Amino acid sequence: MTTKTEQQLFVGPITSHAFNGTLDKLVVSDNSNTVYVYAKQANGKWTKETELQKHIERVKCVDWAPNTNRIATCAGDRNAYVWNLNSETGTWEPSLVLLRIARAATYIRWSPAEDRFAVGSGARLLSVCFYDTEHDWWVSKHIKKPIRSTILCVDWHPSNHLIAVGSCAFKCRIFSAALKETN
Numbered sequence: 269m270t271t272k273t274e275q276q277l278f279v280g281p282i283t284s285h286a287f288n289g290t291l292d293k294l295v296v297s298d299n300s301n302t303v304y305v306y307a308k309q310a311n312g313k314w315t316k317e318t319e320l321q322k323h324i325e326r327v328k329c330v331d332w333a334p335n336t337n338r339i340a341t342c343a344g345d346r347n348a349y350v351w352n353l354n355s356e357t358g359t360w361e362p363s364l365v366l367l368r369i370a371r372a373a374t375y376i377r378w379s380p381a382e383d384r385f386a387v388g389s390g391a392r393l394l395s396v397c398f399y400d401t402e403h404d405w406w407v408s409k410h411i412k413k414p415i416r417s418t419i420l421c422v423d424w425h426p427s428n429h430l431i432a433v434g435s436c437a438f439k440c441r442i443f444s445a446a447l448k449e450t451n
Contacts, residue, residue: 273312275313275314277296277298277304277306277314278296278298280298280299281298281299282296282297282298282299283297283298283299283326283327283328283329284296284297284327284328284329284330285297285330286330286331286332286339287332288332288334288337289332289334289335289337290334291308292307292308293305293306293307293308293317293332294306294307294308294314295320295330295332295339296330297327297328297329297330297341299326300326300327301321301323301324301325301326301327301343301345302319302320302321302323302327303319303320303321303323303327303330303339303341304316304318304319304320305317305318305319305320305339305360318359318360320339320341320349320351320360320362322341322347322349322362323341323343323345323347323349324343324345324347325343325344325345325372326343326344327341327342327343328342328343328344328372328373328374328375329341329342329373329374329375329376330376331376331377331378331385332378333378333382334382335382336382337353338350338351338352338353338378338382339351339360340365340376340378340385341376342373342374342375342376342387343372343373344372344373345372346367346369346370346371346372346373346389347364347365347367347373348364348365348367348373348376348387348397348406349362349363349364349365350362350363350365350385350406351363363405363406364405364406365387365397365405365406365407365408366405366406366407366408367387367389367395367397367408368395368408368410369387369389369391369393369395370391371389371390371391371418372389372390373387373388373389373395374388374389374390374418374419374420375387375388375419375420375421375422376388376422377422377423377424378424379424379428379445380424380425380426380427380428381428383398383399383428384396384397384398384399384445385397386422386424386431386433386445387408387422388418388419388420388421388422388433388435389418389419390418390419392412392415392416392417392418392419392435393410393411393412393415393419394410394411394412394415394419394422394431394433394443395408395409395410395411396408396409396410396411396431396445397409411431411443414441415433415435415441416435416437416439417435417436417437417439418435418436419433419434419435420434420435420436421433421434422434424445428445429444429445429446430442430443430444430445431443431444431445
C-alpha cells in the first residue's frame with residue numbers, strides 16, 4: 269500500500285497540469301503566462317526543473333505526450349506552442365502553432381498516436397493541428413459546423429480518428445478528425 273504525500277507547489281491556483289509517460293515529471297500552469305516543469309526526487313518531493321515562457325497571456329491548458337515527450341500549451345493570447353526537449357542542451361525549445369483563431373485557446377489535447385493534437389477555443393471552433401514537415405511548423409485545420417459556444421474540453425477516441433468536444437452550450441459533440449494531410 270502506498271502512502272499519500274502532499275506538497276504545496278504554489279500559493280495561487282493551478283489551472284492545468286500533466287504528467288509525462290513515466291510519471292516522474294510534471295508540467296504545471298499556475299494561472300499566469302509561465303509554465304513550470306517539475307521533477308520528482310528520490311524522497312518523493314517535487315522540485316522545479318525549468319520554466320517555459322513564451323505566452324503573453326495566461327496559460328489555459330497544458331498536455332504532455334507520453335511517448336514523444338512533447339509538451340503542448342495553449343493560452344488566452346490565441347497561441348499554442350509545442351515544446352520539444354533538446355537532448356544536447358537539456359532545454360525545452362518552443363515551436364509556434366498556426367491556430368488562426370480570433371479568441372482565446374481554452375483546451376489542448378494530444379491524440380493517442382501523438383501525431384496531432386486538438387485545440388478548443390472561445391472562437392466556437394476546434395483546431396486539429398498536425399506537423400507540416402515541408403514548412404517545419406504546426407498547422408491547424410478547423411472544425412466549425414455546429415459548435416455554438418466556447419469549447420471547454422476535448423478528448424480523443426483511442427482509434428485516433430474521433431474527437432469528443434464539450435462546450436458551454438451543455439452539448440457534447442463527436443467529430444471525425446480524419447485529415448487528408450496526415451492519413
